Amino acid sequence: MTIGDRPGDTIVMAALCIAIIAYFCGCFNGAVIVSKYILHDDVRNHGSGNAGLTNFHRTFGGGLTAVVILTDMLKAVVALWLSGVVLRYFFPGESGIVLVTVEYWAALFCLLGHMFPCMFQFKGGKGILSGGTIALIIDWRVALVVWGGFLILVILTRYVSLGSVWAGVSFPFISWYCYPNPAVVVLAFLCGGLVVWQHRGNIQRLVQGNERKLSFHKKKEGKQ
Numbered sequence: 001m002t003i004g005d006r007p008g009d010t011i012v013m014a015a016l017c018i019a020i021i022a023y024f025c026g027c028f029n030g031a032v033i034v035s036k037y038i039l040h041d042d043v044r045n046h047g048s049g050n051a052g053l054t055n056f057h058r059t060f061g062g063g064l065t066a067v068v069i070l071t072d073m074l075k076a077v078v079a080l081w082l083s084g085v086v087l088r089y090f091f092p093g094e095s096g097i098v099l100v101t102v103e104y105w106a107a108l109f110c111l112l113g114h115m116f117p118c119m120f121q122f123k124g125g126k127g128i129l130s131g132g133t134i135a136l137i138i139d140w141r142v143a144l145v146v147w148g149g150f151l152i153l154v155i156l157t158r159y160v161s162l163g164s165v166w167a168g169v170s171f172p173f174i175s176w177y178c179y180p181n182p183a184v185v186v187l188a189f190l191c192g193g194l195v196v197w198q199h200r201g202n203i204q205r206l207v208q209g210n211e212r213k214l215s216f217h218k219k220k221e222g223k224q
Contacts, residue, residue, distance in 0.1 A: 010090060011090075013090070014086055014087065014089075014090040014091070015105065017086050017090075018082075018083045018086050018087070018102060018105055018106050018109070019105065019106075019109045020109075021079065021082050021083070021086065021106075022079040022080075022082070022083060022105075022106040022107070022108075022109035022110040022113065023109040023110070023112055023113040024113060025075045025076075025078050025079035025082070025110055025113060026075060026076075026079060026109065026110040026111060026112060026113020026114040026115075026117070026130065027113040027114070027117035027118060027119055027120070027124075028071060028075045028113075028117075029051050029071075029072070029114060029117050029120060029124050029125060030053075030056075030067065030068035030069070030070070030071030030072045030075075031043045031051045031052055031053060031055065031056040031068050031072075031125060032044065032051045032117070032120050032124070033071065034056070034064050034067050034068050034071070035056060035059075035060065038064065038067075039060060039064070041060075043055055043056050043059055043060070044123055046059040047059050048201075049123075050125060050126060051120070051123060051124050051125045052125035052126050052128070052129075053065070053068055053069060053072065053125070053128070053129050054160050054214075056068050069129060072114070072125070072129040072130050072133070073129060073130070073133045075110070075114075075130065076107075076110055076130040076131075076133035076134050076137070077133060077137065079106050079107075079109075079110040080103050080106050080107065080110070080134065080137050080138075082106075083102050083103060083105070083106035084099060084102070084103075086102075087099060087102045097179065097181055097184070100138065100139075100179055100181075100184060101181065101183045101184050101187070103134075103137065103138050104138070104175070104183075104184050104187035104188060104191070105187055107131075107134045107138070107187070107191055108187055108190055108191050108194075110130060110134065111127045111130060111131060111134075111191055111194055111195070112194070114127050114130045115127055115194065115198055125198075126164065126195065126198040126199060127194060127195050127198060128150075128160075128164045128167060128195065131146075131167065131168075131171070131191065131195055132146060132147060132150070132167065134191075135147065135167075135171065138175075139178050139179075141174065141177075141178050142171065142174050142175055142178060145170050145174040146166075146167045146170055146171055146174065147167075149163070149166040149167070149170055150163035150164065150166055150167045151163065153166055154214060157213070158213035158214040159206065159211055159213055159214070160214050161199055161202035161203070161205075161206060161211055162206060162211075164195065164199055164202070165195075165196060165199050165202070165203060165206075167192075167195060168192045168193070168194075168195030168196040168199065169192060169196060170192075171188060171191060171192040171195070172185065172188040172189040172191070172192040172193075175188035176188065
C-alpha cells in the first residue's frame with residue numbers, strides 16, 4: 001500500500017507531526033542561545049539585530065562561533081532525520097520521491113522555526129547555515145550548486161549576503177532540475193523565497209553600495 005492509498009486523515013496527521021517537529025527543531029537558534037544564555041548579551045541587540053552566524057561573528061567572534069555553527073547545522077540534521085522517522089512510522093516502506101518530498105516539507109518548517117522562533121519573540125536568523133545543511137542532506141547536486149555559488153561569490157566579493165541570495169535563488173531551480181515533482185518544486189520555491197525575503201535589507205544595501213563586507217575581525221557594531 002502506497003501513501004496514495006492511505007486515508008487522508010493519516011496523511012494530514014503525518015504532515016502535521018513533521019511540521020511541528022521540524023519547526024521546533026528550527027527554533028533552537030544557535031546565535032541566540034549562545035549569546036543570551038552563555039554570554040548573557042543577546043546578539044539581537046547588536047549590529048544588524050539579526051540572530052545569525054555573521055552577526056554573531058562580527059559582534060562576539062571567538063571560539064563560540066563554532067558552537068553556533070554546530071547548533072544550526074545539527075538542528076537541521078535532526079529535523080530531517082526525524083521527518084524520515086515519522087514517515088516510516090505512518091507509512092512503512094515509503095522512500096524515493098515521497099521521502100524527498102517529506103524532507104522538503106520538513107526543511108520549510110525548520111527554516112520557519114529558525115527565522116521566526118516562538119520562544120525568542122519570533123526574531124531569528126536568515127536561514128543560510130541551516131538551509132545549507134539541508135541542501136547537503138537532500139542531494140549532493142543541490143548542495144554543489146548552492147554551496148559552490150555561495151563560496152565563490154563570498155570569496156570573490158566578501159559579501160556574505162550576495163552568496164546568501166544566490167543560495168536562496170538557486171535552491172528551487174536546482175531542486176526543480178533534480179526532482180521535477182510539483183510538490184517538491186513548490187516547497188523548494190517557498191524555502192528559497194523565504195531566504196531571499198529575509199535578505200531584502202541586504203539586497204537594498206547591495207544595490208546602494210553600502211553593504212558591509214566579510215571581516216575576520218571582531219567588531220561590536222555593524223550591519224550584516
